[in-house]
Amino acid sequence: MNTRKNRTTIRTLALLGTALLLSGCSTTGADGVGAGEDTEPGDGSAEATAPGPGQPEDVVTGLEVPWGIGFLPDGSALVAQRDSAAVVRVAPDGTADEAGTVEGVEHGGEGGLLGLAVDPDFPEEPYAYVYFTSDSDNRVSRISYDADANTLGEAEVILDGIPAADNHNGGRIAFGPDGYLYVATGDAQDTGNSQDTDSLGGKILRITTTGEPAPGNPFDNPVHSYGHRNVQGLAWDDEENLYATEFGQDALDEVNLIEPGNNYGWPEAEGPGGGDEYTDPLLTWEPAEASPSGAAIVGDSLYVASLRGARLWEVPLTGDGTVGEPEAHFVDELGRLRTVVPTPDGDALWLSTSNHDSWGSPAEGDDRIVNVPLE
Template identity: 35%
Template sequence: MKTAMNGWMMGCIACMACSSTVGTWAQTTLEVEVLAEDMTVPWDLVWGPDNHVWCMEKTGRITRTNPDTKVLEEVHALSGVYQSWDNSGAHAMALHPDFPRTPFIYVHYAYGEWRSRLSRLRYSIPQRRVVDEEVLIPDFRGNSSHNGSRLMEGPDGHLYMAMGDAYSKMNAQNLESLSGKILRMDWDGNAIPDNPYGNLIYSWGHRNPQGLVFSDAGQLYASEHGPATDDEVNLIQKGANYGWPLIEGPCDSPMEEALCDSLDARDPLASWSPTQAPCGMDYFDHPSIPEWENSLLLTFLKKQHLRILHLDETGTEVTHEDSILYNEYGRLRDVLVAPNGRVFVSTSNQEINGWNYLAAEEDDRILELVNPDFFYDALEPVNDLNEVFLTQLLETPQAEGKVFPQPAREGVSMFLSETVEQVDVYVYDMSGRMVVGAEPHALHGPGLLYVRLGALQTGLYVLEVRAENGERWTSTVLVKRD
């Protein structure tokens, strides 16, 4: 695979200040600004529906940062995260596509020396905190490293997950094991019926993939650590075998060519020797940096840079590569492209596996790469997730009297007439006894009522809502306590 520097790349200028130039191209000069600091290995960056940068650190700490004001809020701290001397810890995070209306945060983390799990956290809008953890897949094989991983929503609406081989390399070729695979599931952790092998497996033969992204055209790419040679970026295809551990990198030796034929193994889109430790990855196609349009942005740990892999029109070949941030901020763990073309990169210098000598006083950090000459579309950050929740609900076709969610835990919402401003709320148990009575409630938004039910026990209830103008709504409500 071709790996040449483009002629219009002018080089990188040292950058340690809050905002300074890091790269100049034919049309673009980039500067770096610090978004957040004093973090511990910010492993996974996710863009939220609140237009905040969400982050999960290796410790299990989850934060959201306003990209304009740079105010950071801690959302949750996972308990029981196992951090080895090497790389195990909290590894991947995704928000439900309908978050926060569907209030789930998905996380993958090690909980012991040899095990990891996929869980979903329930975020309570009224309480503004995580109130519950449900384990979806309890017992992935784990190790001190090689746990992967990444979580990514696919264009088909399903959840994709990259898993390492957990130092049991032959499991990557074992279709009974989930190690060394790309997985595809629904948002409850169940296999999709048309998966190629009748289980969660979507592709196999992977060593330690730590980057996963879809292009705008719907193509899936994964970055993968090699052993001593042949780091890889692969174009992932349904049911395909990517060769590990029988094949490393492209099929470029007589023995590997024979194996590739017998395994029907796929060659990588790009590979590098000796290894440079590729990690998080995102797809870029935005006029904010025109020279990067239709490219993969890939962070590197060992070689400490951000690499731009320029794709051809089909997305099946890398035409050339460029790199910036070489040795400027240490190890780079992840990269995130916002919908308006803003680019964020996280460092990974507070490692406990011998690399923490790189750590600066401010590490670890989330950085932003900025084109000062580009006018970025405004994506106004919403500091209160309740505002996002209300916006999602009010954009939904409404049916008066509809109550959700069912079952309820902390409370329920009901759609009412938009002309109503205040109502009285009554709740009855199944014996007819009033358990909540004559409580006046102001609406949360036009036609939207929220009722707290935190004091009620598990059971079936009747909710009655009365408006001053004589309108009345009733509905059964199922309350469930875990």
């Protein structure tokens, strides 16, 4: 299962060396904030913005910790706000109208209303799916959505029992090219969850739209891959390879190529070199440069939204599950970046800030979603 395991170890070690020269390792706390570190966005490194994406322009302002973004067929999007549990519909012209509030959400720390995905067969299957923290666990619900009236309807919990804590809740959900729903979870501050294939914590899960384990799952349960610390980004390339972004602890954040049944090492390994039983990451960063949350792929580039790093990383995909040298965009320009999604036409990205969380410094108009044209 580890056929791609060592293909980029040399590149990863080289990037690690560069990162360690730029800034020393530090203990990473909630959402990528180093313990005892300055909590202002960014780390002050002197990287120039690389060419590539065009300049961001506001789509909508005045949001509060927007997390999941799911596009509808008309080009508008449903946006989940973490702390208030409110879902707003944002039109391409920036008009925002509340669709409703998700019941049962308990916000605390990094928990609350997190990921959101629209059924790929919408409106024939008129559902939105959300990942949220309740008073006892993290859950996935399927909620009917009336696009004409812009109202959330009846909600049904399809998966519960995902471990929850103040930190490390994961939270990203996305439909894969196989039509199944993928769910990124965290270890919920209990490292034992990650190596236990009977636990839903510290995993990438793969389920049907009714919450059953998807056919072909390696452990005959919802678990698709394991040994994760805190996954918050999922994206597929044109060859249907799944890439995931993951928060490290003291030294290294990761981009991983996900294979079903593989063990990605946490807590026994952070970064590469943990041993033959673990799958090495494709790419690592020092947490001050990244703390990666959302991920998106357009063409041959993987885009990664970074919280503590306060930048958008562009990672070239060079084929056969390997990556090139990453480039940083918008360093310290927008603050903490949570979610990045391609627009339906693929000509731009929508990128959300997370400056109203506990570690941000909101600017006027924050939080916001910006449109980034792809040149």
